[in-house]
Amino acid sequence: MVKASILGATGYTGQELARMLLMHSQVELIGMGSNTYAGKKYSSVYPHFESALDLKCSNMQDDALFEKADVIFLALPHGLSVPYAEKALALGKKVVDLGADFRLKSADIYQKWYKTEAARPKLLGKAVYGLPELYRDEIKGTDLVANPGCYPTTAILGLAPLLKNGLIDKKSIVIDSKSGVSGAGRSLKVGSLYSEANEDFQAYGFPCHRHAPEIEQELGNLAGEEIAVTFVPHLVPMTRGMLSTIYASLVKETDTRRLEDLYREFYQDEVFVRVLPGGRQPHTKWVLGTNNCDLGVNVDERTGRVTVVSVIDNLVKGASGQAIQNMNIMCGYKEEQGLNRVALYP
Amino acid sequence: MVKASILGATGYTGQELARMLLMHSQVELIGMGSNTYAGKKYSSVYPHFESALDLKCSNMQDDALFEKADVIFLALPHGLSVPYAEKALALGKKVVDLGADFRLKSADIYQKWYKTEAARPKLLGKAVYGLPELYRDEIKGTDLVANPGCYPTTAILGLAPLLKNGLIDKKSIVIDSKSGVSGAGRSLKVGSLYSEANEDFQAYGFPCHRHAPEIEQELGNLAGEEIAVTFVPHLVPMTRGMLSTIYASLVKETDTRRLEDLYREFYQDEVFVRVLPGGRQPHTKWVLGTNNCDLGVNVDERTGRVTVVSVIDNLVKGASGQAIQNMNIMCGYKEEQGLNRVALYP
Amino acid sequence: MVKASILGATGYTGQELARMLLMHSQVELIGMGSNTYAGKKYSSVYPHFESALDLKCSNMQDDALFEKADVIFLALPHGLSVPYAEKALALGKKVVDLGADFRLKSADIYQKWYKTEAARPKLLGKAVYGLPELYRDEIKGTDLVANPGCYPTTAILGLAPLLKNGLIDKKSIVIDSKSGVSGAGRSLKVGSLYSEANEDFQAYGFPCHRHAPEIEQELGNLAGEEIAVTFVPHLVPMTRGMLSTIYASLVKETDTRRLEDLYREFYQDEVFVRVLPGGRQPHTKWVLGTNNCDLGVNVDERTGRVTVVSVIDNLVKGASGQAIQNMNIMCGYKEEQGLNRVALYP
């Protein structure tokens, strides 16, 4: 049994963490850090927690958030995590950071894309990129996990079997991603209003979204050389869900059936990655509320290109669920403990 | 630990039952009855069950569905449940019927509204109306529960404190209900198409919806005399959720604060009924995926009317969740076992 | 041919006015007043006007907005219209105010509900309540029209035939209204975010919404005595559309067929009011983008109550379309000039 605090508890990923940790039989949620709502009952900010969670929000400087917890989740905007992570680590606590501050190994690249100073090399060096399917052993041995971004999770899991097996032209990768609106968070922007986002579809983030360098870092690791991708995110009129359609040119001859087998084998021990049988293509709705990543793979023989469709719930495998998966690994629990396996449907 | 079968497993309430039973630590799901899909893997009908449920659909005549199970859930269109219930009861099994066939105590009223023959009086007499907040003790002692309809659940829980306390004019009740589209089920109708139901709002079921006699039977029991209500259901462009706005004329002077206290006291021991504090009015989204019924109560002093807003997830407290709550009571488990308490949000 | 200005041009009703005036063959749109966006191209605020409207926004103090126009539309938050209306009237211009400032004949009631000072009695006395179906002749003869609220439009058109014919108990009226989210406007509120409003349904405006006194004023006029109603608005997860379900107790015996005939006769000369044939009930989608008000009427013989369903597009017949209908009457054009008759469907 571990005790957990959440800093940035009133954003969407923070409240999703709270919901899931309440369902986790090995976790007691003891602190909810929020400077905006400090002193208020959490269930007055999110009334759906009424009768289920009886904590007040605390100022994030509050020592109790750190001292009484075994695990501290940081669900903060980028650029804010470093001091909280340092404080927690100094106390010997485990930290899972859901933001971007420890994901990029290169301080220069971080500064270029995020326009703010990176963490010191020592801290950066300590952080493990928290994609369990690729870094499970490193996650076991660390106190600081950089939880991956939602877009990178779909892209990396979708491309890993191809890159590891040298099947594609590394210059040919195009990642066309689509996200539900909850990915934009709870901040007030005209574009996030119901009447604006409803019944609308758009591409955004031109010329390049901040998740591009994170994707490239990890694809580069898989390929053993630098990789540049074209990555275009889009906004879908739905609350949750993310789907990436990934295109690449094949350098070896293959077909859909063989590639499906390759993917199944690659992920055979992974409880959260599914390659759907019978040529079925994944739907975002089939993973709603779950920590699953569903994959579909197709060869377009006319053009020699492979298409991979990679699907997650952006707030679960793309954020809070993966954070709990990481915590489970760090704490020695079963990896699927407390994580839903069947989507809320329809 | 009990074993459970579902007959009518491929409708929306059937699959929601399956999802929840998989999360229930005291239940093993052993049979999925579906004549349409007999012989097919359940996860080929609903691919989101892939890797979580490895059962095939069976013909509903299949004896194993009955013999190997301790509890049998019937999630069938009205008019079909009687023979299955009889077969299960004869084998000494417990039955929860999610359809309408055992809800109405009067065979005449059943036949008038459903245009099909009612069950024999002996069977009807055995059935307990499965609203635990009103009939908990009777549910404990029976093998046949008639799980309430979704609209009646909102209406009865919303009006019970007023009727029990004789606070309203019994001729003045108007129930204006709104349901998400999943209430219409998975059958193919033009009106259920996305392009038709999306961005649309309508009233339906004129002059009278079949849930009216069920509501009137139970309100009559609460009031100790016959009651006729005006009940108008509406279709909301959302998948899940149900909200009823209930109007009645007060016969005693009171105010919002006193009524709120009355409701809190009335439901103080109920784990699934919440009267939100601070004058907050319920939202359907705050109960999504949960077995909660949220209530808001207001006195309009200008007109002497009380307004009650009553909210559930139509597929959970309005169907499958309530069925499991009933099973928990029948089997001696904790009433909230396996039932979510915090909504999937946003 | 008339020239028109819009003050408050960048709200949703302002932009809907602009769209419709561009389609109106007898109107030239010459001024777009917006203090927030003064100096900016209108098509930079709303890019869908690109290549269709080449005006810049002007400060609302700009004299040209008044002097060069024949008709001035005020699409402002309540409490702001009076000085602009006075300025325009002093110049001999026609004014249609889409806000609340001239709707209530009683300055006391206005101040009580809107917490701001009412217009001087002289100006209030000049204003005609712009519901053409009831006040066509007065609208013809005035320079100042108070365009009705969206909820009142549905309620008054729905109840007028019953009240005029003395068919209902005036104390028994309950109005349960449902509105699309665009009714909340473009201002930034958490509750208007896509992720909050989507897949949600709620009642709001307790204990009483500001449209209640407006409804009561007009129903009182129709009935010839004071009327108090219970009015509860709800928010529907769709962008446009409004439906009111109205309940009242009948004081004379009648049936659905006879009431339908009565409604058809009452509105037989009205181009924008439809009583659907064959017992069909109105859908909001059937009026999308049109200036129609669709009505359905039903008698519940079991309870002696009548149910009226009244449907509009909240931004058209509930705001900008009705404003143009009023302008057409004031300027001597055909009443339906420039107003769509067939919904955008599906």
Add this chain to the structure above:
Amino acid sequence: MVKASILGATGYTGQELARMLLMHSQVELIGMGSNTYAGKKYSSVYPHFESALDLKCSNMQDDALFEKADVIFLALPHGLSVPYAEKALALGKKVVDLGADFRLKSADIYQKWYKTEAARPKLLGKAVYGLPELYRDEIKGTDLVANPGCYPTTAILGLAPLLKNGLIDKKSIVIDSKSGVSGAGRSLKVGSLYSEANEDFQAYGFPCHRHAPEIEQELGNLAGEEIAVTFVPHLVPMTRGMLSTIYASLVKETDTRRLEDLYREFYQDEVFVRVLPGGRQPHTKWVLGTNNCDLGVNVDERTGRVTVVSVIDNLVKGASGQAIQNMNIMCGYKEEQGLNRVALYP
């Protein structure tokens, strides 16, 4: 003034044609062909036409549909248009076919993809591919127009300036398209149900959608050589709207600004194609109900790829609006006659 008939009048494109033709000042709609609903009032099939259109549906064999009309629109499933087109042409009428039967110049390719026999070469040779931006002069001189598919319209307009100017590697084209659900029509399929399509996003049409050969035919014409593309369509949870994100590798150095200028120049005389200024990227909502195609172009200098975002309303520029644009050209009317220029917003 011309008289028009619609065959297949009760599908979504048929009813959208009807709506638009009613707004067209130079057209009288005289016949609605529908075998399913023959003899029924059109407004009983689509009640939103009540009081606006007083025609009954006719059997499509009915000679009056052909003889009394000047223009005949065919809005039929593929494989059915040939005999109706022949009959109309024999009578000297003009025909716009909204289906696929005359789009592909190669009978072999048609048969391979559509699994049904193609029209005779003589008829095929007569048909002009009705994309006015490319084939305006040919459309003027023909009696038989093959109205383009919705996906091809976005792809061809998006790529034409690049291909005509030899700027891209012709083997590098990837077209990732997203369509609203109305594209699936009004037929009854589980996947088109509200509860299935709502809050879902999926890719479909693997390995290759039927619009691929149509796209390739036209891109080949533009490039002067055969072209094969990777084309993946997706389903968006919204009713109307289509967006294609198109990727290609540049073979000449350029930048976003220069490409934008090139696009503006290429389409400078086109009333329905907009390249949004100031780097704005198109939204589907900005073209709702209009015949516009909005384009955004971006160079990703890191990868040497160009991204084009191309947006239409799938039922207007993607079907019925373009059909009317073609009719306007064939009949000598102004090209934008009867076609909306400003989107219904929000």
